[in-house]
Structure formats: structure tokens, C-alpha cells
Amino acid sequence: MKRRGRGIACMLYPVGATSYPNPGSAFVKVNPDGTAVVFAGATDVGQGSTTVLAQIAAEALGVEFAAITMVTADTEHTPYDFGSVASRVTYVVGNAVRQAAHQAKQVFLAAAAEVLKLDVSGLDSAAGWVYAKGFPERRLPVAEAAARAYALSGRPPLGASTFNAATTFLDPETGHGKPYPCYVFATQIAEVEVDTETGEVVVVSIAAAHDCGRAVNPLLVEGQIEGGIAQGLGYGLLEEMVLEEGKVKNDQLVDYVIPTMCDMPEMRLAIVEEPEPTGPYGAKGIGEPSLLPTAPAILNAIYDAVGVRIRELPATPGKILAALQDMRVPSERGPS
Numbered sequence: 600m601k602r603r604g605r606g607i608a609c610m611l612y613p614v615g616a617t618s619y620p621n622p623g624s625a626f627v628k629v630n631p632d633g634t635a636v637v638f639a640g641a642t643d644v645g646q647g648s649t650t651v652l653a654q655i656a657a658e659a660l661g662v663e664f665a666a667i668t669m670v671t672a673d674t675e676h677t678p679y680d681f682g683s684v685a686s687r688v689t690y691v692v693g694n695a696v697r698q699a700a701h702q703a704k705q706v707f708l709a710a711a712a713e714v715l716k717l718d719v720s721g722l723d724s725a726a727g728w729v730y731a732k733g734f735p736e737r738r739l740p741v742a743e744a745a746a747r748a749y750a751l752s753g754r755p756p757l758g759a760s761t762f763n764a765a766t767t768f769l770d771p772e773t774g775h776g777k778p779y780p781c782y783v784f785a786t787q788i789a790e791v792e793v794d795t796e797t798g799e800v801v802v803v804s805i806a807a808a809h810d811c812g813r814a815v816n817p818l819l820v821e822g823q824i825e826g827g828i829a830q831g832l833g834y835g836l837l838e839e840m841v842l843e844e845g846k847v848k849n850d851q852l853v854d855y856v857i858p859t860m861c862d863m864p865e866m867r868l869a870i871v872e873e874p875e876p877t878g879p880y881g882a883k884g885i886g887e888p889s890l891l892p893t894a895p896a897i898l899n900a901i902y903d904a905v906g907v908r909i910r911e912l913p914a915t916p917g918k919i920l921a922a923l924q925d926m927r928v929p930s931e932r933g934p935s
Contacts, residue, residue, distance in 0.1 A: 600795045603803070606899025608892035609786045613779035614884045615687040615764050622763035623692035624678035627656060627699040629707055629756035631749050633727060633742030634666045637700075640680030641692040642672040646886060647819040648688045654815055655693045655879050659700035661724025662741055678761070686886035687764075689815065690781070693879035694762035702758030710752060711744035764877075781875050783883050785809040787828075787892035790864075791900040795923060798916030800836055802862070802897060808869040809889065813881030817870060824868050824889045831893020833858045836913050 615621050626638040637656045643649040653667040660666075670676055680692060704724060711729040712719045721732050730738035745756050769776035790803045807824050814820045837856045841848040849855045874881025894912060902908050907922035 601792050602795060602904040603790065603792050604900045604902065604904025605788060605790050606896045606901070606903055607786065607788045608895035608899060609784075610888065610891045611782050611784050612686065612888040612891060614690050614781050614783065615685050615766070615779055616681070618766045618768040618776060618778040620763055621681035621685065621687055621691060622761050623680050623688070623695045624761040625652075625692065625695040625699045625759070626678060627660070627696065627703045627758040629660065629703050629741070629745045631742070631746040633662060633740060633745055634668065635660055635662060635700075635703070636668045636670060637696055638670045638673075638677045639692055639696060640672060640674075640677040641688045642680075642683045644683050646683070646688070646823060647816065648683065648692070650819065651689055651815045651882075652693060652696050655696050655882075656700045658880065659697045660704050660741070661729070662727050666727065678759070686783070686884035686888060688886075689882050689884050690812075690875075690878050691762055691764060693815075693882055694877075695760045697879045698760035698762065699758035702760065703756040704758075706754055706756035707741060707744040707748050710748040711739045713751075714739055714744070714747070780877060781812075781883055783810055783812070783885065783888050784871075785888055785892055787896045789893070789896035789900045791897060791904060793901055793904040793919065795905060798919035798923070800897070800901060800914065800916070800919065802832055802836070802864040804865040804867065805893065805896070806867040806869075807889075807892070808871055809885060810871040810873050810883075811885040811888075812875040812878050812883030813872055814870050814885075815880065815882050820870055820885050821868055823885045825866060827887075827889025827891075828866060828893050829858050829863060831890040832862060832864075832897070834890070834912060835894030835897045836915070837862075839913050839915065 629635045641648055649669050649671055653669050657664045657667050708719050708722045717731055722729055723732055727741050728738045729744050748754055748756050764780035767777040786808050788806045792801045792803055805828055809824055811820055875883045898909055
């Protein structure tokens, strides 16, 4: 007999390391042709941080995204970065990139001010143009402004910045402090189908709502959530490391099972944008948080379906059958 159930799980997750310095740095150079190069130590391991940092730089400089070239994770050329951990890259390194780009921008704005006969404070840039605030028809290409900075003043548009989130160690007596600069929040709801005769669990659908601050790149945020759900499903139902005398016995994908596309449920995603005042253009992060609620939501759904609480992951068919056998009348528990 197959029974269906639904489960919900909520979470909050901090951005960055716990009350620990985790700085990120960036260099930005605007070229005479209006393009720019961003040097950042952050490593993109598939999460899309290189794209996001380029978007932040383009927004800060007021140039097109295509004008940005990224140089990342090259210890000979890029500045120090704490690492692609703790869901911190967008928030920490993004802030460093934004600040460095702002410094470089002031140089070519100053060069443009001489041409436009305006004070630097009255200028801004967007879409590759320096323009007068309130009078956008008075404008100059960023490329021309940058070229003048090089040729006439001999001052290249360069910027360098480091961002280190403000935290406070927890007081050992009171427990008071500020261990993280900000937090992200999420809720996921899972619907499962449990076979009471075999213990097999099929995840039918998952609805996920995640707060990531401002979504710099909504498509990448959706991809992160989808990937996190896949990992959370594997963590909750499939992936089990077998140790014997300190050695991993199932170190091959033949017997260490991970989800495939055939295991993935229907996913309904919602990005909740609550801009973070201290983040780059309001962004926070969406790395590890995307997988955290998945397994708890699935386990709660299993309980809703058949009335057994699995307390050791993964929730394999064998564990579910054993739990059902411990119940006197398992088929009468949970909704049909």
C-alpha cells in the first residue's frame, strides 16, 4: 500500500565564518577602451560566483556586463581571499569588488568632469556612458573618460579594496555578541509517497522559498536551489557512508548511491528578496542554505504518511520497514 504525506522544514543560516575574520579583496582596472578587468581571489567551484562578481563590477562602474573580464583564483595576480566557504563569496567578495570598482570609477569621472565642465559630484555612469545627473543628454563615453585619465593626467582608473564582515566574539559568560553579519532564511515543503510493503520513498514534489537578499542573478539562484534540493534528497534518502575499522567500504558510485535526474521531484521555487543593507546591492548568499531544509522536510513528510519518525539518515527502505514493524498497526497510521 502506498501512502502520501507532506512535511515542512524551516531554517536560518549565517553568512560567513563564526566571529572570525574572513576577508575578501579585489582589484579593478578600467582600460582606455572602457573595458575593465576585475582581479579577485574567490574560486568559482560551479556556483556562478565569477558571473555574479562581474555583474556587481559592471553595475558599480556603469558599464555593460560584456565589458568586464574576470581574473580569479590566481595567487600570482589576485589578492587574498578566505575561501569559497560559508556561503560568503557574494556578500564578502562582492562588497570588495563593488568598493574597488567605485574607487576606479572616481578616476574616470574626474577626467570626464573636465570635459563636461561639471563637478565630479554631479556625474554618474551607466551603460557605458558618463552623464550629468538630471541632464542625461550631457554625456561622455566611459572609454573616452578613461582614455583621458590615462593620457592627460597619467592616472589610470584603478581601485583596490578589502571587505571583512563586522562581527563580535561571543562573550563566554553572557553569550552575547554578533557572530555573523547577516542571515538567510528558507522554508521547504516536501510531498512524498511511501510504499508500506517495501519501505520505498518517492519524493513527488518540493516547494522551496528562499531569502537570499537581493538576487543579483535570479537564474543562478534558482540553479543553486535546485542543486541544493538534489543534494538534500541524496542526504535524506540515499547517501550512506559505510565504515569498517576506519575505512570507507563503499567508495564507488556502484554502492554509494546519489540521486540522478530520475529521482528528482517536481520543484516549485520562490525567491524571496529582502535586501540586506550591508550587502552588495542588497545581496546575501544562497549556497549551503539551499540544501539544509530538504532532508528534514522529507522526514517530516514520511512521518505524515506512515506515522514513523526516522532519526538516522539516510531514511532507507530497510529503516522504514523496521520502524513500521515496530508499530502494531502501521497501515492505520497517517493519511491515505
